[in-house]
Amino acid sequence: MSDTAIVQTKSLTKTYGDKNRVNRVDLHVEEGEIYGFLGPNGAGKTTTLKMLLGLIKPSEGSIKIFGESLSKSRPSILMRTGSLIESPSYYGHLTGLENMRVMQRLRNVPDRNVDEALRIVRLENHKNKKAEQYSLGMKQRLGIAMALLAFPKLLILDEPTNGLDPAGIGEIRELIKSLPARYGMTILLSSHLLTEIEQIATSVGIISDGNLMFQGKLDSLRAKGRSSIYLKTGDNLTAHRLLLAQGYSPAKGDNQLDFDYLEDDDVAEINRLLVTYGIPVTRIGEKSKNLEDIFLELTGKERSL
Known part of the structure; x- marks a missing residue:
């Protein structure tokens, strides 16, 4: 280690x-x-x-x-170590400040830590309100303040x-x-x-x-998210057959041809090849993968997490 x-x-x-x-x-x-x-x-x-x-x-x-x-x-x-796991733990009948005081005694920290932690999570104006009356978001903030208490x-x-x-x-x-x-x-x-x-x-x-x-x-x-290239032509079906015959591996997408990755020289050569065979190239575009795309590739999970 x-x-x-x-x-x-x-x-x-x-x-x-x-x-x-x-x-x-x-x-x-x-x-x-x-x-x-x-x-x-x-x-x-x-x-x-x-x-x-x-x-x-x-x-x-x-x-x-x-x-x-x-x-x-x-x-x-x-x-x-400070932590907040799953949902915050608190005493509903106590105020936010009183809950912090309980944690203060457990962690043995000075009063200024309590004030600073409440200020950081923006609960200083709600500290005298009972925790059971807090919204879900305010309860989450209280839990984070408790985790921060000992800095x-x-x-x-x-x-x-x-x-x-x-x-x-x-x-x-x-x-x-x-x-x-x-x-x-x-x-x-x-x-x-x-x-x-x-x-x-x-x-x-x-x-x-x-x-x-x-x-x-x-x-x-x-x-890991190298950009992919897409190509639109005046005749995608013929373009697809031609490019396959020339050793490229385009996938047929929605009204376009998709390539996993191409160097600039390959893009130029494909464009030249299609024009030479009389197939008009109407658009060449680049699609970059974001973190979600890479995540889905790694895990194979659906988009609704």
């Missing part, structure tokens, strides 16, 4: 019955990263995060956090924008992006929202059916 990783697992596995909910996952989260743990619902994200916090015992594998074994140093590790070195968030409106999602996104530089935090957050991970993460892990399909820098993932 690496000595520089904040979070590192080796062959992490959780089995229920004869089903591996998490299957030999090797996570690697470096200090200062925002690591996006991406996958559809039921892929194994929450189970993995629970194992990192010692809430679930792994069936196999090992976990190191801050270079220490979780099984041997869990109290020490948790003192430097931990590692912050683990499970679907942190759940229940927030678009404006709230934007605010939490900007908050999370600011934490590494502002407070020296490393962030590990899960999401099934592909666009959110694309906008916030520096590194990403994609999990599907318990298997880690990709792990690395977001730029490396984007590099």
Whole structure:
């Protein structure tokens, strides 16, 4: 295992019955990263995060956090870790501030931490309202404030924008992006929202059916999405037959011919070839794959996650 990783697992596995909910996952989260743990619902994200916090015992594998074994140093590790897993825990009959005071006593942090955490999630004007009267989004903000209370070195968030409106999602996104530089935090957050991970993460892990399909820098993932080329002609059927005979492999799309990838020289040659045979080329276009397209290729999942 690496000595520089904040979070590192080796062959992490959780089995229920004869089903591996998490299957030999090797996570690697470096200090200062925002690591996006991406996958559809039921892929194994929450189970993995629970194992990192010692809430679930792994069936196999090992976990190191801050270079220490979780099984041997869990109290020490948790003192430097903040988390929000699944839905926030709170006392409904207490105000937001009173809930924060309860957590303050557990974490043994000063009053200024309470004020700062409430300010960061924009609950300072609602702190005297009972938590049971909070909207779903406000409850989510309270949970994030509790996770931030000790300003931990590692912050683990499970679907942190759940229940927030678009404006709230934007605010939490900007908050999370600011934490590494502002407070020296490393962030590990899960999401099934592909666009959110694309906008916030520096590194990403994609999990599907318990298997880690990709792990690395977001730029490396984007590099997998080489642009495809599409071609429209005055006679797509004849153009398709001609290009096949010349060794190209176009696919017939909706009123166009699609190519997985072509170098510029190939595009020029195809254009010259078609014009030479009297087939007018009406349009040549390029389509770039976004993170969702690459995700679907890696996991084979439907678009409705």
